[in-house]
Amino acid sequence: MIVIIVKSVLIVSAGRQFHLETEIPVFVGTTSTRGEWLQQCAASFKHRLFTPIVDDATQELAQIKFIHETFRHERFLFLHDSVEILDDRFFELIDATSGSVALFGDPVPFGMFMGVFERKVLDSVPLWQPASKEAAARAELLWTTRYARAAEPYTILFPDVCDRKAVRVVERFGRKNLVLENEFIRKYKGTWGMNPYALRGR
Amino acid sequence: MHYEVVEPSAIYEFVDGEVLALNLMTGIYIQMKQLSAELFHALATGTSTEVIVSAAKTAGYSAAHIAEFDTHYSNWVALGLLRNAQHIGRPTSESFTLTPALQFVEEQWDDLSELIMMDPVHDVSPQGWPTPIDE
Numbered sequence: 001m002i003v004i005i006v007k008s009v010l011i012v013s014a015g016r017q018f019h020l021e022t023e024i025p026v027f028v029g030t031t032s033t034r035g036e037w038l039q040q041c042a043a044s045f046k047h048r049l050f051t052p053i054v055d056d057a058t059q060e061l062a063q064i065k066f067i068h069e070t071f072r073h074e075r076f077l078f079l080h081d082s083v084e085i086l087d088d089r090f091f092e093l094i095d096a097t098s099g100s101v102a103l104f105g106d107p108v109p110f111g112m113f114m115g116v117f118e119r120k121v122l123d124s125v126p127l128w129q130p131a132s133k134e135a136a137a138r139a140e141l142l143w144t145t146r147y148a149r150a151a152e153p154y155t156i157l158f159p160d161v162c163d164r165k166a167v168r169v170v171e172r173f174g175r176k177n178l179v180l181e182n183e184f185i186r187k188y189k190g191t192w193g194m195n196p197y198a199l200r201g202r
Numbered sequence: 203m204h205y206e207v208v209e210p211s212a213i214y215e216f217v218d219g220e221v222l223a224l225n226l227m228t229g230i231y232i233q234m235k236q237l238s239a240e241l242f243h244a245l246a247t248g249t250s251t252e253v254i255v256s257a258a259k260t261a262g263y264s265a266a267h268i269a270e271f272d273t274h275y276s277n278w279v280a281l282g283l284l285r286n287a288q289h290i291g292r293p294t295s296e297s298f299t300l301t302p303a304l305q306f307v308e309e310q311w312d313d314l315s316e317l318i319m320m321d322p323v324h325d326v327s328p329q330g331w332p333t334p335i336d337e
Contacts, residue, residue, distance in 0.1 A: 108314060126215075126217040126218040126220050126222070127217075127218075128215065128217040128218075135215075138213045138215065139215070141213065141224055141226075142213065142214070142215050142222040142223075142224055143215075143222070145222075145224070145231055145314065146222050146233065149233075149311070
């Protein structure tokens with residue numbers, strides 16, 4: 001696993017003080033072949049630093065595991081490179097939260113693995129590296145539910161942002177994406193319908 | 203006797219000595235630790251009940267404790283997680299050992315059932331997933 005700081009992020013953040021004591025550290029999961037996605041994501045971060053977590057072999061849960069074990073932050077925000085921040089007040093919302101925060105509740109709380117994770121909760125739940133896309137889909141139900149149980153009470157920040165409310169599909173960087181969004185954040189989802197109903201094969 | 207996971211309607215992971223299992227048809231979520239987790243994982247990976255009993259005796263479990271195993275197997279079948287094996291799995295049983303002095307530790311929840319069982323295509327309201335059609 002390699003951690004890099006993308007040059008463009010440093011440029012857009014140049015001259016700005018990083019308030020570690022009040023700002024929740026932000027990590028963005030990506031791979032070495034998703035430079036366009038990361039550039040797009042980085043460009044949407046107007047005034048906030050983030051650390052890309054680059055790993056080609058593993059899935060989101062493994063990246064969360066790596067962040068937890070490497071940085072040992074009390075709390076951190078984990079995002080995908082397929083998001084864009086549409087309004088900087090998003091970070092004000094995040095920084096004002098306490099405890100664990102699921103960005104979305106789709107298909108279950110902490111679905112898509114995006115949110116604010118707490119060290120004390122991560123210390124109390126099993127963390128593993130899904131070996132395949134299918135295993136990652138299982139983990140999206142099994143691990144997120146386990147985490148939510150251990151994190152109670154937690155917040156679902158945007159419960160209204162979900163697959164069924166998406167109104168458009170766009171072509172972006174060589175794939176079709178379902179667009180989930182509100183005024184604060186946009187998520188380009190390359191795989192959708194990967195909900196419990198689809199997973200159980202009906 | 204051999205059991206197997208009821209795929210694809212049941213999913214589970216065994217990690218750090220803990221089993222996390224979910225029946226996607228009922229939405230019942232089960233978390234197991236200690237003896238529950240070891241037995242479930244053993245059955246799910248093809249270890250026969252006879253080999254488990256033998257390993258339990260070797261590990262020092264009492265006859266009364268071993269007699270409880272079947273009750274838990276039946277419960278996992280009733281929950282839709284396991285079924286009698288239709289195909290005997292790989293022979294992992296020869297090397298199976300059981301950690302001594304473990305207890306059954308198992309919790310289950312069904313408060314996600316409504317969400318898990320909802321068909322997102324047909325049962326979802328115009329407000330979208332996960333709002334049911336009748337809300």
